[in-house]
Amino acid sequence: MSGGKFLETLAGKRHPTPPIWLMRQAGRYLPEYRAVRSTTRSFLEFCYTPDKAVEVTLQPIRRFGLDAAIIFSDILVVPDALGQKVWFAEGEGPKLEALTDPSQFGRLSRARLQEHLAPVYEAIRRTRAELPRETALLGFAGAPFTLACYMIEGGGSKEFGKVKKWAYAHPESFKLLIDLLIDAVVDHLGHQVDAGADAVQLFDSWAGVLPEEQLFHWSLDPMVRIAKGLRVRHPHVPILAFPRAVGPAALMYRLPETFSALSLDTGIGAHWAAKEIQPHICVQGNLDPIMLVAGGEAMEREATRILDKLGHGSYVFNLGHGVVPQTPPDHVARLVEIVRNWKPSS
Numbered sequence: 001m002s003g004g005k006f007l008e009t010l011a012g013k014r015h016p017t018p019p020i021w022l023m024r025q026a027g028r029y030l031p032e033y034r035a036v037r038s039t040t041r042s043f044l045e046f047c048y049t050p051d052k053a054v055e056v057t058l059q060p061i062r063r064f065g066l067d068a069a070i071i072f073s074d075i076l077v078v079p080d081a082l083g084q085k086v087w088f089a090e091g092e093g094p095k096l097e098a099l100t101d102p103s104q105f106g107r108l109s110r111a112r113l114q115e116h117l118a119p120v121y122e123a124i125r126r127t128r129a130e131l132p133r134e135t136a137l138l139g140f141a142g143a144p145f146t147l148a149c150y151m152i153e154g155g156g157s158k159e160f161g162k163v164k165k166w167a168y169a170h171p172e173s174f175k176l177l178i179d180l181l182i183d184a185v186v187d188h189l190g191h192q193v194d195a196g197a198d199a200v201q202l203f204d205s206w207a208g209v210l211p212e213e214q215l216f217h218w219s220l221d222p223m224v225r226i227a228k229g230l231r232v233r234h235p236h237v238p239i240l241a242f243p244r245a246v247g248p249a250a251l252m253y254r255l256p257e258t259f260s261a262l263s264l265d266t267g268i269g270a271h272w273a274a275k276e277i278q279p280h281i282c283v284q285g286n287l288d289p290i291m292l293v294a295g296g297e298a299m300e301r302e303a304t305r306i307l308d309k310l311g312h313g314s315y316v317f318n319l320g321h322g323v324v325p326q327t328p329p330d331h332v333a334r335l336v337e338i339v340r341n342w343k344p345s346s
């Protein structure tokens with residue numbers, strides 16, 4: 001099977017040591033990334049230049065021999081493709097021309113999504129052709145609630161006051177946006193699989209800001225609908241879910257029977273996950289990204305603790321969130337070694 005150990009693990013096959021890849025494995029912590037990045041001012045233009053996207057996708061694979069590559073792109077290409085203005089301000093993160101009124105939904109349209117995102121699909125096609133057969137290629141998208149956060153807040157946020165107020169006070173119009181995003185994300189993931197992605201991951205980075213009922217309604221149900229919609233087109237493609245910071249109870253709500261793997265943030269206990277989640281579904285995670293910055297014995301002890309808890313079941317080694325820019329690349333190389341040399345204790 002192409003895609004090797006990672007895809008086999010998602011399909012239920014056990015290996016002596018788990019596969020490993022890292023969220024945000026391509027990025028500013030790598031000098032070779034910064035070198036390519038510096039050739040394009042606009043981040044979105046960079047994402048839409050297949051030569052460059054392919055190159056930076058392959059960089060961490062060449063350097064560390066990880067079991068999966070994730071296509072270099074961003075979750076905000078979807079609002080961009082729907083017609084919302086998106087840009088990245090130097091040192092400030094993403095900015096969007098915020099939606100302030102439901103009447104503005106009318107300006108968003110899926111009609112040109114495939115055409116607009118053709119460079120992403122081209123980058124996937126070329127990356128798949130260049131990757132070793134045993135390395136899986138992941139496509140991805142932001143889940144509707146996280147996309148709505150950026151679209152309504154106009155960028156990052158601490159309180160998420162605008163998006164939450166809109167969802168609570170005007171659920172009918174918020175639903176229109178979420179429904180549009182469900183369809184757009186199914187389209188985008190479907191095109192990524194058509195282009196050669198072996199599996200896809202849905203990132204709901206901000207799901208954890210919602211209280212329980214709202215979380216089910218605006219984050220988890222839409223994720224389930226996306227998985228079902230994608231399976232109509234691609235019945236066998238593995239789909240991973242990353243509903244960040246939702247707590248243990250919410251993870252058990254409809255996700256284990258719907259997805260191929262659940263990606264755990266650092267707040268989920270590995271021991272609990274081994275007992276309660278792993279019997280139902282493969283888990284991925286959940287080393288603290290700052291352990292990777294710290295390195296040394298602290299990282300080794302913590303990575304081994306997680307491996308001892310989860311490595312006996314269906315498991316993909318990863319972080320609990322993305323690699324941060326201050327990470328020393330040598331620590332990543334060491335982490336890969338720790339995972340590959342791990343020996344189950346019993």
Ligand SMILES: Cc1c2[nH]c(c1CCC(=O)O)Cc1[nH]c(c(CCC(=O)O)c1C)Cc1[nH]c(c(CCC(=O)O)c1C)Cc1[nH]c(c(C)c1CCC(=O)O)C2
Binds near residue numbers: 025026043076
């Ligand atoms: C919320 C979110 C975004 N983007 C993403 C998420 C979900 C995951 C998460 O919670 O971290 C996902 C993402 N963004 C990027 C990837 C590429 C693939 C990979 O993981 O290696 C992926 C999977 C590249 C990127 N996306 C971005 C960069 C840095 C910009 C640059 O290099 O100039 C990269 C490498 C920009 C971005 N894009 C986004 C933010 C908040 C930022 C600014 C913060 C930052 O700078 O790290 C939105």
